[in-house]
Amino acid sequence: MIRWCMYCQKFLGEMAPYADASVSHGMCASCDARLERGEEVHAETESVRALLRRVVERAASGDDAACEQLFAEAQKTGLAIESFLVGMLQPALYQVGCAWQNGSLTVVDEHRFTLWCERAFAILPPRKRAADPLDLLIVQGVDNTHTLGPRFAARVLSERGFAVEAIVPTLPLDEIAAVVVARKPRFVGLSCAILDSLPPTLRLIEELDQRIAGKWQTRYVLSGFAVRSAENLANLPSLPIVQLTTDFEFLS
């Protein structure tokens, strides 16, 4: 679930259930303080909804020109990059996934929508290559071709000041091991969008850990939509070196 401040329209972050794309309105600390001081604050819940609605409409029709325009508008209204990505594009993509799943949207529609989001991501101001040693290196879980998730995660975390790199598409194990040894990440994160890739990805982590033994020691996190949406991960074999996570708290 996505949370926005109902007063100033600041993006407040996500909260469980993570697979739920609906928007909930709360209050940010600064509006709370203003209300405490008795200052007048007008609840304004419509502007973010309206922008989100237009993002969904334009993305659905594959209107490339609107892509830059809507990002510019988002910036004009003071939306940070994280708010645009996680507060707007991500819930829109989650909704598209549901619509595709329940048959109200075709694969072609879904591809058009995704391409639009790729474009919107590509027009973000460029970011510098993260310096080594990395806080987090994100690589794809086994058989995961969903590349937006790991790239969004890396961008959001670098906006927050962490040294994060996401490498997509999938790399062979030897290449992953070489990058880990070279870039010395505190954490290696595996991204899984589909449930079926969780068990083989745990095995991949075990192999990777053996491969880098004696050269670099790191910790592992497993995340992505598969982890966020799973109702029950009890059947998943537990691996002491791996932490399953639905958010970015492990970094702080």
Ligand code: B12
């Ligand atoms: C776009 C899309 C595709 C595109 C991907 C294009 C691309 N370049 O990425 C394509 C068409 C390739 C695709 C293919 C498939 N897809 Co698909 N796809 C989607 C869709 C609609 C959006 C994905 C997305 O970009 N989301 C937005 C991103 C930003 O969100 P996110 O991935 O959750 O990432 C965030 C967090 O999870 C986190 N995060 C992600 N990775 C990591 C890693 C670390 C370390 C950390 C800390 C955090 C983190 O940070 C991100 C930012 O907040 C989803 C719906 C959904 N709910 O996500 C379905 C969805 C993921 N796909 C699904 C399926 C079934 C498939 C296919 C099997 C369909 C098919 N029959 O061919 C194939 C599988 C391909 C494969 N083997 O991977 C299902 C998965 C169901 C399941 N639970 O297993 C979903 C959920 C749709 C649905 N509702 O059924 N898909």
Ligand SMILES: [Zn+2]
């Ligand atoms: Zn506020």
